[in-house]
Amino acid sequence: MKISARNQLAGTVLSVTPGAVNGTVKVDIGGGNIITSSITEEAIADLGLAAGDRVTVLIKASDVLIGK
Template structure:
């Protein structure tokens, strides 16, 4: 599958925290970096996500904020 988003990182699912509507997925993308995503429980089931799965994290945002 090709996507227009250029910010793509491969990684491994290290945690899935289910919720009532959305679950939280944590993905280790290496070098001590963890990406956290909130997706629907339906999407978790449809993708068949489980801890240890190899996945691609796609970041597509209109705004990127930095604070100090």
């Protein structure tokens, strides 16, 4: 499969926390860095996500905001 997202980070699922509509998936991408994603419960089920799974985090955004 070809995709246009150029920001691809390999990692391991640390946890999947269910929600009413969306769940939270935490992915360890190494170096002490963790990315948290909110995705639909349907997507979590379709992907069969569970702690320990090797995944790729794809980031494609027109805006990236940073605050301090």
